Amino acid sequence: MKSLWLLMSMLGAAGAGAAQSPVPVKATLFHNYWSEEVPQAAAAYRVQRLETPGQVRLDSVFATASNRLLRVSRTLWPTTGSDTLTTTITTRWRANGALFVVHSELGSQWHGTYNCFDGAGRLKRTTVYERGRELSSQCYDETGTARPCTGAEYSEQMPTFPGGMNGMLAYLGRSIRYPAAALKTGKQGKVLVEFYVTETGDIRDIRLKQSVSAALDAEALRVIEAMPRWEPGVQDGERVPVRYTVPITFAIR
Structure with a gap:
């Protein structure tokens, strides 16, 4: 009231x-x-x-x-x-x-x-x-x-993935599946994905900032959507929603 x-x-x-x-x-x-x-x-x-x-x-x-x-x-x-x-x-x-x-x-x-x-x-x-x-x-x-x-x-603190940057790299490494269609055509490149880490650490409002192809874009979005909860960002001692960008590079070796 x-x-x-x-x-x-x-x-x-x-x-x-x-x-x-x-x-x-x-x-x-x-x-x-x-x-x-x-x-x-x-x-x-x-x-x-x-x-x-x-x-x-x-x-x-x-x-x-x-x-x-x-x-x-x-x-x-x-x-x-x-x-x-x-x-x-x-x-x-x-x-x-x-x-x-x-x-x-x-x-x-x-x-x-x-x-x-x-x-x-x-x-x-x-x-x-x-x-x-x-x-x-x-x-x-x-x-x-x-x-x-x-x-x-x-004081401001950016949101962090569980385990920090090393934890995020490990997560991406084990989660990304190179799309068969992209392998067949030799499509490579860097997809940039933007999203908000909310004050509770959830990932919300995911969008593409830089596209490569439909198949690679879809895989990048899938991996981001499946991320575990983050540690939220902090401003003036209070948890706040923060915009974050993650680059996901697809390379055929």
């Missing part, structure tokens, strides 16, 4: 104090991690699209299967005038329900204040950005006392 109240407060704040008028709801859309529309069962998040004269508003809601909020973003997209950059305000929560991050973006760049909170929901870092450029940063201890920031405050 608390999360629902937070969501309603955030999404309703923009209209506070203004004359209320009906806002036409165009659609509720379901997206994958690539922001492509997909059926609800395959969605990573849902988007409520609303239109007013000169502007489109997208309210994106990421949630768990139990409907606990993970992230809420409001994006405003001007449809008239010369400045059509989107502005986005995002709030994220940790797995324990505590506030995690509140930040804003202009276009695809951080712009404005980025606030990060610790596992108990206490402010631990405030950074000010201007179109992606960091202007200032201030960190805080558990008592709220200001202190200098260290490199660890910005």
